[in-house]
Amino acid sequence: MSEIHTLFVSPASEGVRERKRRETRQRIAEVALRLFLTQGYDGTTLDVIAEEAGISRRTFFSYFKSKDDIILFGVEADWASMLGDLLKTSPDIAPINAIRDLMVRRIERHTTEQMQAIDNLMLSSESLLARKQSLYIKQEQLLFNALCEVWRQPERRPALRMLAMMSIGAMRIALQAWRESSDPNKTVSSFILDAFNCVRTEL
Amino acid sequence: MSEIHTLFVSPASEGVRERKRRETRQRIAEVALRLFLTQGYDGTTLDVIAEEAGISRRTFFSYFKSKDDIILFGVEADWASMLGDLLKTSPDIAPINAIRDLMVRRIERHTTEQMQAIDNLMLSSESLLARKQSLYIKQEQLLFNALCEVWRQPERRPALRMLAMMSIGAMRIALQAWRESSDPNKTVSSFILDAFNCVRTEL
DNA sequence: ACATTAAACTGCACTCAGTGCAAACATTAA
DNA sequence: TTAATGTTTGCACTGAGTGCAGTTTAATGT
Known part of the structure; x- marks a missing residue:
């Protein structure tokens, strides 16, 4: 739990x-x-x-700076540990594949009941939802920083910036699709893979 | 103003x-x-x-449902008008190009002073910032709906979903890059074009 | 073991956003 | 004019969050 x-x-x-x-x-x-x-x-x-x-x-208030923080703190720490793994990645791999695989592994560490519970909680309050979405932006920024540590060529930075955005977005969309899915057999991971595949399609 | x-x-x-x-x-x-x-x-x-x-x-409180709403209401209406323009687009154009051009035109309707003022305002309050970022998600959803109206083939929907996400993200990144840019001669539009170009680079 | 210092805990009084309610008021249509 | 309907207002309330001042408790030096 x-x-x-x-x-x-x-x-x-x-x-x-x-x-x-x-x-x-x-x-x-x-x-x-x-x-x-x-x-x-x-x-x-x-x-x-x-x-x-x-x-x-x-x-x-000497432990958490606001009510929202109680929940966000956990998510934030979980994210930080994923970024720690990213830093150990070899720069020879294509960054988009590295992120995709890390996200799938991260998701599989948590049970679906856990995730749904936290997810429903977020949805139940306006201000909490806003903070959560605010956190996405923060995660995106941290992810970008981590990416730049691994793939250091300066000319790749703009692409890495976009990649960070797309990765967080793909995760978000995958979670949403999974939440709204009627098929209980489909895993969150499969939705993540679907989302990442879409990046390569003709827009 | x-x-x-x-x-x-x-x-x-x-x-x-x-x-x-x-x-x-x-x-x-x-x-x-x-x-x-x-x-x-x-x-x-x-x-x-x-x-x-x-x-x-x-x-x-019978005019705005919260303090944040005073500011967000304006931004929301502005966005809705852009979506109205999108609905008039021909489905023969590549959707990514259609959005890119609409965004550039939308940005150019506002002066940079206006935008910076509103932008700084958003940055000045934690809760307002959170709501703003919450609004991005809403805009993304509305954009997706509008895209589906124009490009109706059901098999394109997942790609359009990702496209909506990337478009909002590109806009967000462009505005951030512009805000943090030291060069006052570079326009917001040019940053938007740069961001959209990155989608096609090797990730 | 004792005194000193610094951190952590607490209660109190306060500000501000937001809500529910019921009374007063203004507009519209009959 | 009257009845119905929509709008404004004051009042009392809840709940989050802050500043402050006093007390408790752990860490440290002698």
Whole structure:
């Protein structure tokens, strides 16, 4: 369930301060996600989250800078780990294929129930949806930076910029197509492959 | 200045009710934009906007459903008019070229001062930025629908879906490149053409 | 073991966006 | 003029987010 949110790995050695902080953060995220899924996003107030997590409402804001952040933080960390993998890629591979394969592998790390739950959550609130889409732009920028690290020729930069945009877009479209698909046997991965194939078709 | 916001055209015949409503809406938009540009977006409260527009704070919400909406409404209407032009396009033209040319023409209808002012405004507030990026997704969807109206073969739909995404993305990247460009002689249009050319390069 | 320092937690009072409701008001059509 | 309908308003409320000042708690030096 909250595998995607289990991102607060403990370093080799840490003091009580660090440990407590990490634990509290984790607890807030878990509690909040549970409440969001049962009571809905807008139906869950920060007061309740704070209470359930055993902290004061004011303290919440020293862990997350806003309510949206509770959810976005997890997605962001997950994305960062994918970019870490990208940096290990050989520059001999065509960048579009490298990204496509990484995305498929990333998607397959999560169960569909997880993804649908988070996805429905995003759809349930206007402001959360807006933030999520704002995050796409941020991911696109980070992806572009990572691409430039691997394929370093300056003359490729404009193409890499567009590639970053198309990759995020393809992922977005694939997820949407999968969500709206009536066929439960089709995997998310297959939708991603379809989307990437479209890039090469005649426009 | 507010050319982009002058979207409340009066129909041939209208009663007092319609006219007043249109005028009030227009007045709110003008007043708000002026205040945003001088005091900043976050620095302008709805109380002040309402006061300056000569209405009560409560009434504001019967004209715009949120503070963001004041700005987004104008952009949305502008986009809708571009889609209207797209529907008149011949299906013999390659869709990617049709969109590219329409976008260039659309951009050239606005002065760069206008665009930069609105752009900076968007950048100045977190939530406004998020909504703007949310709007991109909406525009993409509307563009896709319009494309399907013109190029009706069902087998082209997946490609058109990707094309809609790439077009909005190209526009976004072009505007960003232009904003960050040090060369004041380069036009927005030239950045758009560059972006569209990248679609055909080897990825 | 004790005192010092710095980080983290808390309550309180505040601002601002946004909503529901019911009363007052204006426009339209009969 | 009257009845129906649409618009404006004030009021009281919720909920997110912030600034501040005081307290608690962990880390560090002696």
